[in-house]
Amino acid sequence: MKSLLRWSVRLGVVSSAVAGFLVSMVPNSIALPQEQIVQKLQQVPVFTVADENGSPLVASGDDDSQVTGVFMSQQDAQDFVGRLQEENPELGEQVQVVALSLGEIYQLEQQNQQNGEGLNFAYVPTEEQVNSAVSLLEQQGQQVEDFQGVPLFIARSSQDEGYLTVEQNGQQIIPLFFEKQQLRGMIEQFEQSQPEQANSVEIDVISLQGMVQTLEQEDDPQLEQxxxxxSQESLEFIQSVQQQQQQQQ
Known part of the structure; x- marks a missing residue:
């Protein structure tokens, strides 16, 4: 949990203070050391279902593989536990929602691959954001029935294909949002500050899994940005944990 608290102040800055904008050309590839990838993922809370000892609830597949769910929304995870308590009270009363960071899940995945263990992670995005991703792709002329993976939304300029960046602590960062609504808020501020470019900004959607794979495999230091x-729900969760820690102290 300390890893989540460490990022709480910084996330507040990223999500609200967007005074400086820049449209810049950034290549579509990057290769980062694993510790830097973990650091980027560490700021995102995710939620699993586990027993009081921390053992995750797993489902077995036809090939004897084991899968545990990783929810992007705490509410979705709580709703899942609620349904489980109704359908299987004995099992449902033994489990609870546990918060981790996305960086910790990534590290567990890497360890499982190295050790040849069969536990896999199934990422569960929110239905609302999946629907937003599908709608966006359809507007762009693509035929899609469902979005595979967890959607991330990013703004770019239709004029030069550069990504919209935000100034933070004297540096330009490229924010990727788990909620389309949050990105829309940033774009609206950009349009107010630079009305001459208001019609040039478009929204793209990529998958979290694809983004991580690109970070692992490609080579370009600029995408360290x-x-x-x-999501707003996750930011509120981080703030609530921070407040609880302060009260305990």
Missing amino acids: VELVP
Whole structure:
């Protein structure tokens, strides 16, 4: 939990203070050391279902593989536990929602791959953001029935294909949002500050899994600018944890 608290102040800055904008050309590839990838993912809280000892609730597949769910929304995870308590009270009463960081999940995935263990993670995005991603792709002329993975939304200029960046602590970052609504808020501020470019900004959607794979495999230091911005629900969760820690102290 300390890893989440460490990012709480910074996330507040990213999500609200967007005084400086820049449209810049950034290549579509990057290769980062694993510790830097973990650091980028560490700021995002995710939620799993586990027993009181921390053992995750797993489902077994036909090939004997084991899968545990990783919810992007705490409310979705709580709703899942609620349904489980109704359908299987004995099991449902033994589990609870546990918060981790996306960086910790990534590290567990890497360890599982190295050790040849069979536990897999199934990421569960929010239905609202999946629908937003599908709608956006359809508007762009693509035929899609469903969006595979967790959607991330990013703004770019239709004039030069550069990504919209935000100035933070004297540096330009490229924010990737888990909620389309949050990105829309940033774009509206950009349009107010630079009305001459108001019609040039478009929204793209990519998958979280694809973004991580690109960070792992490609080679371009400029994409160190990429920063993940958690959903509003997740930001409120981080703030609540911080307040609880302060009260305890």
